[in-house]
Amino acid sequence: MDRPLILLRDGVVERLTTHDAHHIPPGTLDLGDATLAPGFLDIHVHGAGGRDVMEGSQDAVNTVAGMLARFGTTRFLATTVTAPVERTLRALEALADSIEREPASRAARPIGIHLEGPFLSHAKRGVHPAADIQLPSVPLFGRFQEAARGHIRLMTIAPETEGAFELIAYAAAGGVRISMGHSNATAAETRGGIAAAHQAARGQAVSATHTFNAMRPLDHREPGILGVTLDDADLFAELICDGIHTTPEAVRLWFRSKGEDRAVLVTDGMAATGMPDGEYKLGDLPVTVRHGVCISGGVLAGSVLTMQHAVANLQRFTGASLEAAVRLATRNPAVLLGLADAEEPLAPGAEANFTIFAPNGSFRGTLVRGEHLSFG
Template sequence: MKKQVTLFKNARIFLLERVIDQGWMLVNERGKIEEIGEGDPVTLDHDISVDVQGKSIIPGLIDVHIHGGNGYSFMDGSYESLAEISAFHAKHGTTSFLATTSTASKENIIKALNCAAESYEKGMPGADLVGVHLEGPFINVKRSGAQEKSDIRLPSIEEIDEYLQASNHLIKLVTLAPEVENGYEAVKHFNDQGVTVSIGHSDANFNEVLEAVQVGAAHTTHHFNGMSPLHHREPGVAGAGMALNELTTEIIADGIHVHPEVVKLLFDVKGVWNTCAITDAVFCAGLPDGEYERVYVTKGQVYLSDGSTLAGSTLTMIQSLKNVTSFTGYSLFEVLPSYTMVPARQAKIDHLKGSLEKGKDADLLIVDDELSIQSTYVKGIEVYRQS
């Protein structure tokens, strides 16, 4: 596709610090934001003009915890699967994502990581693949949830280095249980390699979480789910995540994994700059209710065959955004950082993505007042348009 200069005009533009009610944006041929202005655009050289007709331009949403969608999983280990996941989630507001592994054999994890490295070089048709979230296998069997118990194992520096190499150092985020044997060494080693360490599928107590933070942990995985719960005499991981400013907390805001009032509580306590919205979407996101391999879906809820264990979600980022504004009463402008700058920061890509700023990638959504997506753009290219 020929690279072209695009002018967006007649738009309500959501910047980090304010909203421009009548604005324009110029995107250069490299897919970067060149200029943003207010009022009628001055005479500017451009190839394409997009009249937004008073609708809103918001930064593209970034999902750092996504396993699959539309029948495809990252653990399939194929470019085709990642491309389908990318295209599906772009339709639902995601412009960048971390492909997320599941606890599996070392061979299967390496296959998926090799695929991510190759796919990263090829590029995606929809949402931009910006790295990998390694969820497991170094977790606590007591809090395994839907993760495969038989493949859970203790961390070793040797295995960690194999994963880093297999991904060509694309691992941006790792979920582990620091309290298991060798856990703190794993936290420190990942942190030393520039990987954001997340506490998840963990039975740690408050002091164990505090020790993990001291050696580099900075995040929690799907907060309240798969972790030791809050108790007034032992805060556990759930309480520690809320109490410690050093930890950014993920949240699956589907109203199923976490009660809407508790979603609001987390946002109220942590604030939007320390809350990271995710989907934890699995392969059956976008598919109808029914029975699938290992899981069944009913009313959009994904369960293991035992009928009680949640196994990821069918949530999309745009639905999550709608949910959180409803659950919390916060405005779109107020909650956007949890979907944009916070995940970008945690994945260490905030110099490229996460806000509409000069020099950053032109990853954006055009939405109406009901947050219905009209178009999705990634690096200035329209990858989805509402039919």
């Protein structure tokens, strides 16, 4: 379309036309030579702006959502961290309240919950507290989903743990997407988890959580969960593209393996995102942030990566185009979640959520429900 023009009304897309075909009224926001792309969707983020989604308050979620919007994320899954069961239930109830309310002005919209824990492997738990890790349990997951009022949309689980296949099948049948991670699974155990999800909900997408991190290492005789993740053409795979969790070589290997349709950029951002170095919390865990590296008990504890930097890093590490990099932060996570607008984010009636890029590909800002946020 030559000189495209997007007409907005009340924060949603009304229709697409062109500058030549439509009168432009005075005072219209003119983005000049900018490139517009859909707003980012982060399916794995714990916090930002000094706050954490496990705090269980609307104010915390609003702060997180406002900070994410500054960096291009317009929708996100509020991501939990392993905690005592009652603490998790309270957090899920509060997150459901936030999801069901209108989002704060100039803020990203929380569209669901990513349950990261407690159904993880002790061997690959990372920073998740060992005392609160649970064996997979359909009744316990049912309590979680009830507290969340059905808003759990993605669940990280270690497929090798006792009861995992049963819980995977149960959750997948209920529409929850399965992501395998924090896992020491063999290749056979990984394929078993994938099969359990597909048998319960044929054709439903399955993913891997922060590929390379908290996984059995690749071995040429036992490829494990990482080998299956890189080899299975249908499997989606998250990646924290910050140069800390994954080196450029690992990013290139992942991108060549998963391609433009199954690779998913995430931040795994925690409360320190958008904030100076210092002392923060991931759930109840104390985290020290120095030079952008988040450490708790000697272990990496999330990141301070923002999605616009993940997109820029992918281009820098791999040579991917801006269009391809944006796809990994927009279309792919939407397809994984089965969102109706995954293929047509600019369809009439859709929220007017866009990222804005300069001709050289640098990030300029965000449009959130039609409201312009400048970067910085």
